[in-house]
Amino acid sequence: MHHNFTIGRIAGIRISFNWSWLIVFALIVWSLESNVFPAQDPGLSTSTYVIMALIAAIVFFASILLHELGHSIVARRNGMEIEGITLWLFGGVAQFKDSFKSPGAEFRIGTAGPAVSFVLGGAFVGLAFLPIGSTPVTGTLFWLGYINLFLLVFNLLPALPLDGGRVLRSALWKAKGDFAWATRISASFGRGFGYLMIGGGVVLFITYGSVSGIWLALIGWFLLGAAGNETRFLRAREALEGLCVRDVMTREPVTAPADETLGEFIDTLAGWARHSAYPVVSNGDVLGLLPFRTIAHHPRSEWEARLVRDSMLTKDQVPVLDSEDSAEEALNELMGGEIHCGLVLHDGELVGFLSFSDLARVLSQRDSFRR
Numbered sequence: 176m177h178h179n180f181t182i183g184r185i186a187g188i189r190i191s192f193n194w195s196w197l198i199v200f201a202l203i204v205w206s207l208e209s210n211v212f213p214a215q216d217p218g219l220s221t222s223t224y225v226i227m228a229l230i231a232a233i234v235f236f237a238s239i240l241l242h243e244l245g246h247s248i249v250a251r252r253n254g255m256e257i258e259g260i261t262l263w264l265f266g267g268v269a270q271f272k273d274s275f276k277s278p279g280a281e282f283r284i285g286t287a288g289p290a291v292s293f294v295l296g297g298a299f300v301g302l303a304f305l306p307i308g309s310t311p312v313t314g315t316l317f318w319l320g321y322i323n324l325f326l327l328v329f330n331l332l333p334a335l336p337l338d339g340g341r342v343l344r345s346a347l348w349k350a351k352g353d354f355a356w357a358t359r360i361s362a363s364f365g366r367g368f369g370y371l372m373i374g375g376g377v378v379l380f381i382t383y384g385s386v387s388g389i390w391l392a393l394i395g396w397f398l399l400g401a402a403g404n405e406t407r408f409l410r411a412r413e414a415l416e417g418l419c420v421r422d423v424m425t426r427e428p429v430t431a432p433a434d435e436t437l438g439e440f441i442d443t444l445a446g447w448a449r450h451s452a453y454p455v456v457s458n459g460d461v462l463g464l465l466p467f468r469t470i471a472h473h474p475r476s477e478w479e480a481r482l483v484r485d486s487m488l489t490k491d492q493v494p495v496l497d498s499e500d501s502a503e504e505a506l507n508e509l510m511g512g513e514i515h516c517g518l519v520l521h522d523g524e525l526v527g528f529l530s531f532s533d534l535a536r537v538l539s540q541r542d543s544f545r546r
């Protein structure tokens with residue numbers, strides 16, 4: 176995901192947020208302050224509603240963060256590496272670096288987040304019923320309890336990649352011992368719920384002019400895409416099984432000399448296959464990677480004056496793989512980066528170049544063998 180800002184680390188887990196999160200934060204504050212709280216607790220002043228809305232929105236996002244931390248901490252205890260937590264448009268996503276070790280592990284990881292939401296929701300509702308706070312305090316607590324419990328129910332829908340979908344997959348996986356089959360079934364539930372939400376949202380919007388209809392349809396659309404990603408990723412993993420980077424990379428890639436100008440380099444390229452990026456070398460050392468789109472980005476008139484080394488991405492800005500790494504690991508690595516390609520080194524020497532198109536080629540070949 177692009178355009179993420181890192182805000183810090185909790186228990187060593189990187190916490191970032193996507194720019195879309197700022198829009199949602201503003202929308203939530205606005206709808207709480209202008210609609211939800213005035214309807215729930217009438218007769219308070221506008222400034223009270225604004226303060227209630229701000230506090231509620233901040234604590235709501237803290238709740239989402241705690242939910243994701245629940246997943247992440249249990250995941251780490253079950254031997255998984257955590258990439259980080261990203262807050263975005265529809266809440267939080269904990270990114271795992273590798274795959275689930277067993278049905279039991281996936282079950283524990285999948286239920287840890289909802290367990291946190293359950294505890295938070297129960298605690299907020301409980302506090303709201305204590306006869307201590309003033310109306311604004313009780314009102315804010317009540318909404319926080321309600322929204323956490325709503326989040327709990329929504330996340331427990333048996334639709335991959337929602338938590339309930341993970342629970343469903345772990346149960347199916349356990350029952351039949353077939354991870355791929357379990358993924359296909361749970362992801363098809365994900366798609367089913369996606370279509371249902373889009374349909375329901377559109378009907379709500381057309382019949383009642385309800386804005387929540389648009390939200391529902393958007394969430395359905397997101398679910399549809401995410402369920403599709405789960406099956407695509409599964410197919411990729413299956414196809415790459417047992418292969419290492421050496422088997423799938425482009426060997427002896429076309430390299431760009433660091434001290435040539437872009438113009439000189441482009442001239443020597445004539446007749447070569449066009450790649451998405453070129454490893455940059457100088458006296459046998461690998462310095463970085465020159466993506467083709469960077470060349471195209473500079474106007475032609477600048478090509479003669481610009482050196483390759485001034486236009487490249489340096490080695491620490493791009494994925495660097497070892498030719499002995501597993502292809503599956505490489506796929507994870509390339510997916511995490513901004514540019515979907517990387518340098519392949521062995522003992523410090525350049526031995527190849529790996530891009531998404533190399534992996535895609537392997538995937539389509541293996542797919543056609545299977546048919």
Ligand SMILES: [Zn+2]
Binds near residue numbers: 246330
């Ligand atoms: Zn969750």
